[in-house]
Amino acid sequence: MATGNLNLLRNAFSKLRIDHVFTRSLQRPRYRPPYWYAPKESATSDEFLTQENKQFIEEVMQDKMQLQNSLQSPLVNIDQNETPTWNPQTRRVGLIARKIGNYPLWTKDGKKVLTTLLQVVDNHVIKYIPPEEFNPMKTSSVQWKEKRKLGCMLVGSETIDPSTVTREYCGLFSNAGMLPKRHLFRFMVSPESYISPGTPLYATHFRVGDYIDVRAKTMDRGFQGVMKRWGFKGMPASHGVTKTHRRPGNIGSGGEKARVWPGTKMPGHMGNRWRMLRGVKILRINTQHNVIWTLGVAIPGETGATCYLFDTVLPLKKHSSSPPFPTQPLVDDLPLEYFDESIQRFDERSITYEEV
Amino acid sequence: MALAIRRSSSEVFGAAKWFIRRDCRVLSTVPERAEEKPVTPKRERQAVSRVRASARNPNLGLRHAYPEFLPDPNPKWRNSLREKLERSDMLKRRSQIDIPEFYVGSILAVTIADPHAQGKTNRFVGICIERKGCGLRAEFTLRNVVDHQGVEVRYDLYDPTVQSIQVLRLEKRLDDKLLYLRDALPEYSTFSFDMDPEILPEGTPVPVNPVQVKLKPRPWLERWERQELKGVANIEEHLKEKDRVRRELRATPWEKYDLMKQYRKTIPIEDQNDIWAEVNHQLRQLQLTRKTSARKRTFTTPKPQLG
CATH class of the missing domain: 2.40.30.10 (Translation factors)
Known part of the structure; x- marks a missing residue:
């Protein structure tokens, strides 16, 4: 009993370190995912899954697949005369x-x-964000003053088992009535080439x-x-060359330039x-x-x-x-x-x- | 106790599975390797079972006649859809031109469309010294000696400029590549261009020509003495003691027992069954149509050839 209390006390004291100072780093994080990004992988364990539960999940997935396959392409309902025409500037x-x-x-x-x-493989439009609402993460310090002209279209490919991915990731697709996809990619498109979510894309797109x-x-x-x-040439195989057959050789000169210049091929x-x-x-x-x-x-x-x-x-x-x-x-x-x-x-x- | 029994039974099952797989694996060897059958009295039973297995599955015989239908076994390059598309393209091409069954060592006559030739076609006769490549990349090399000069032409099997491929003499040789003909005496690779096709009676197995060629003295293009060639007669005459020692040092006699190496070189028998089941019917149909049309052609009078 006493030793247990002593150990607790020791642990509490060991956390009171005075030599360790927290400083906030000035460097901004390099990568911030876009707001529609949801973590994809989910670590599930099969421990508590019974055989019946597994079968039930299979059934639900089959039903959803049938629903997805029976979905009519939204392009069918669109009147051909209303659609904007293509010009060389459209993307x-x-x-x-x-x-x-x-x-x-x-x-x-x-x-x-x-x-x-x-x-x-199995490409579908998942989401469209018009240019006014599209606000991607800032990757560089340069701020563009001009107005955005391109919208963002999310396209997914290859349907996967929803139980292998997180709920948030599935949620991205549920608005379009889709099962989650393995790949999700952002295409910047001009607003007139809008396609409503759920539209399948085929190789005949090109x-x-x-x-x-x-x-x-x-x-x-x-x-x-x-x-x-x-693609350097290396050095000769013989004629007295020792231990430098595949090495780069000299990487800089002396004098003012007595250092390795940025961008040197290494x-x-x-x-x-x-x-x-x-x-x-x-x-x-x-x-x-x-x-x-x-x-x-x-x-x-x-x-x-x-x-x-x-x-x-x-x-x-x-x-x-x-x-x-x-x-x-x-x-x-x-x-x-x-x-x-x-x-x-x-x-x-x-x-x-x-x-x- | 029950657990122990289950474990031992699973082991037995695993061993049986391993044995069956190994046994089948032999059937799926690359065509070059499949010919050599080590028939020792101890292994007689196994050899018999092999024969039976191939008799049971007639499709497996096709892997020697049409080796290019089997894809490259490298798993990095395999894709079932691509292989399927490739096979359908190959069959489409085969419906346009008769690509006969032939082997390394057969003598072929190939006519191709050539924009630079007189009459816009070019006919070449020669012995097939090499056959390689899978799918539409399949190719073969013909060798002949024309005007005391060795000539080799490499053809793509599925090239649409090929007008006809005719087998003048259908036979096999003792080796799976005859590249040593380059260093052999020229009479072994000399064939006349006006050779008549030799027709084998139907149903006979493809004969193996046991001829052993004589090599010219050194220098050679390759170290033939290290390749365990069966079709060369006088290789020992040209060797020095040094070469024999080096050959012993470089020999890899354990490689024939390397199951993993064999596995990587071959397509598993299950995959082969799928492929041949898909292709077999169409190939048979093509053969039948060819036969009927050939029978019709025999009644036409031959035109007198000019030049």
């Missing part, structure tokens, strides 16, 4: 896609081109032959040396950064599986990486005519596949060259 919403691999296609003149396949910008995270390569990270972490690839051409679209074939293999990330697709901003590759605006509604009699006119279909006859 449309983009898509969230998943990179699913590469394979070659052939052009009509017999050239082999490698393509990247992007699958648009057309064949269009150019898009793709934003994704590059492959994570970890801590890399200077040869892999910056070893460090490589990859896992957001990168935008601009001006990627769409060669083929599958409307059944919502797959987009894009030219080239330079889209960042591994197979299975998430990427965001936008209309390109490159002035020479922008849309010349109106794309599906605000988006392509679901039409039953769409052809299964669209091909760019330069691409040879696999069920066409073999390529022959005419004698001139």
